[in-house]
Amino acid sequence: MFSGDVGFNPFGKTNDGYEQLTQGLGKKFLDSFGHKHHTFCYNGNPRKKISSMNHTNSLNQSYSANRDNGADAYFYVNGARKVYLIEEFGCCFCDMDAGRDENGSYFKPSVVMEKKKEFLKKINEFPIAPSWVVDTRNGYQCYWLLDDMSKKMVGKNKTFWNGLQKKLVNYFGGDPRAIRANQIYRVPYTWWRKGWENKASYMTSILPGSTGNKVSVLDLKSALTGQPATLNIIPEHCSDEWYKGYAKAYKAADENGVPVSANVAQEILKDMKADARNVQTVMMESIPVMNTNVSSGSVPTKCCNTNVPSNTDELDETETDGVAGVLSEMDALDDTDLNPDTQQTFLLKKVVEFLNQASTPLYFSKNQFLSRCAKELANEISDKFCIG
Numbered sequence: 001m002f003s004g005d006v007g008f009n010p011f012g013k014t015n016d017g018y019e020q021l022t023q024g025l026g027k028k029f030l031d032s033f034g035h036k037h038h039t040f041c042y043n044g045n046p047r048k049k050i051s052s053m054n055h056t057n058s059l060n061q062s063y064s065a066n067r068d069n070g071a072d073a074y075f076y077v078n079g080a081r082k083v084y085l086i087e088e089f090g091c092c093f094c095d096m097d098a099g100r101d102e103n104g105s106y107f108k109p110s111v112v113m114e115k116k117k118e119f120l121k122k123i124n125e126f127p128i129a130p131s132w133v134v135d136t137r138n139g140y141q142c143y144w145l146l147d148d149m150s151k152k153m154v155g156k157n158k159t160f161w162n163g164l165q166k167k168l169v170n171y172f173g174g175d176p177r178a179i180r181a182n183q184i185y186r187v188p189y190t191w192w193r194k195g196w197e198n199k200a201s202y203m204t205s206i207l208p209g210s211t212g213n214k215v216s217v218l219d220l221k222s223a224l225t226g227q228p229a230t231l232n233i234i235p236e237h238c239s240d241e242w243y244k245g246y247a248k249a250y251k252a253a254d255e256n257g258v259p260v261s262a263n264v265a266q267e268i269l270k271d272m273k274a275d276a277r278n279v280q281t282v283m284m285e286s287i288p289v290m291n292t293n294v295s296s297g298s299v300p301t302k303c304c305n306t307n308v309p310s311n312t313d314e315l316d317e318t319e320t321d322g323v324a325g326v327l328s329e330m331d332a333l334d335d336t337d338l339n340p341d342t343q344q345t346f347l348l349k350k351v352v353e354f355l356n357q358a359s360t361p362l363y364f365s366k367n368q369f370l371s372r373c374a375k376e377l378a379n380e381i382s383d384k385f386c387i388g
Contacts, residue, residue, distance in 0.1 A: 002207045002210070004117065007208070010205065017188070017203060018063060020205075021063060021190075033077070033079065033091060037057050040056050040073065040074065040187065041053045041076075042054055042062045042065040042071040062075075063190060066191050066193070072186070073187045073191075075184065075187050076182060076184055077091060077143070078181055086156065088156060089154050089155070090154075091143055091144065092146070092161070093183070093185065094168040095142075095178040097139040098111070098116070106197065107138075122173075130142040131143050131210070131214060134204060134206055135204060137194075137202035138192075140207070141186065142172070145213075146216075147216055147217075150218070154217055159345040159387065160385070162181075162386075163382070163385070164224065164386050166179065167229055168224065170227045176231040189203070189204065190203075191203055228379070228382070228383070229382045229386055348387050355374045355375070356378045359375045362374060
């Protein structure tokens with residue numbers, strides 16, 4: 001069980017995590033990823049998290065920038081800046097962030113603490129305990145280190161690994177923009193810095209209960225059964241998109257000499273929500289109509305409830321049995337059939353894409369039953385084989 005009590009005041013100005021990083025739990029954390037060397041980064045301009053990164057293999061250099069120059073310190077979870085340089089996917093991770101209020105500001109610590117209690121409850125109830133949970137000012141960052149057999153299975157299969165990442169985000173309500181293959185996360189026992197937003201610094205640390213134990217990818221996948229491998233974008237939780245908005249606002253201010261407006265945070269949040277609505281609209285337009293109780297001449301309504309009864313009068317027994325047989329075969333598969341081979345998952349991804357695309361014309365050609373089955377089969381394959 002993980003405890004939210006880190007054992008010290010993380011807002012204390014005299015905190016120093018150097019000993020933990022070089023000799024203690026922080027060192028054990030970094031070593032547990034098994035990379036030949038870590039790639040660290042820190043922002044040269046603290047208000048621009050994304051666009052001003054300095055990269056180094058030196059922990060001391062990034063730590064000094066964090067301690068002495070007000071920078072945030074990060075590391076590449078999969079060990080490399082570029083996806084093609086990643087040797088293997090040996091870890092899954094999820095960032096649970098309390099987000100921001102309706103004005104685009106960080107919540108007060110008292111509000112964040114309540115949200116952290118909710119996160120911690122989900123973490124402790126999850127069947128597969130994370131190897132590590134890192135406490136940050138605004139939430140938790142969880143890591144599931146894969147055992148040796150799992151690393152051999154997953155290898156460099158980005159499609160399968162992405163499916164697991166998306167399922168974790170959906171289960172925990174995490175940041176959907178913080179699960180990339182070349183994702184950076186905070187180095188524990190460094191300061192969370194947001195002085196440019198007038199926020200007090202916060203010493204990050206590893207939660208009590210973290211063991212560094214490795215997990216089986218089959219167990220992790222089984223625990224996530226039923227979770228969609230597609231993302232629901234929650235703007236308030238998208239930290240990287242947020243910082244891109246800030247970088248854009250400050251770049252414009254630097255170029256035209258006009259100070260950044262006081263309500264820039266609110267405007268960024270507004271733009272992010274608009275973008276999310278556009279994404280959801282596109283997704284909804286690709287979902288087939290399942291309401292078959294439509295009178296002649298009326299406009300069908302889109303619905304994602306696949307349990308609505310369909311008119312199957314136009315289907316003969318052969319067609320019905322064929323679809324039912326495919327679904328039955330899917331149900332019969334167990335986890336021992338999992339073989340996340342790159343070619344296999346690539347083909348399965350193409351099948352999922354085809355089924356999703358075919359479901360809409362099937363509906364409008366009055367094959368509502370086949371349309372629904374195509375969608376259900378796509379969802380089952382996506383869930384079974386972590387195809388996002």
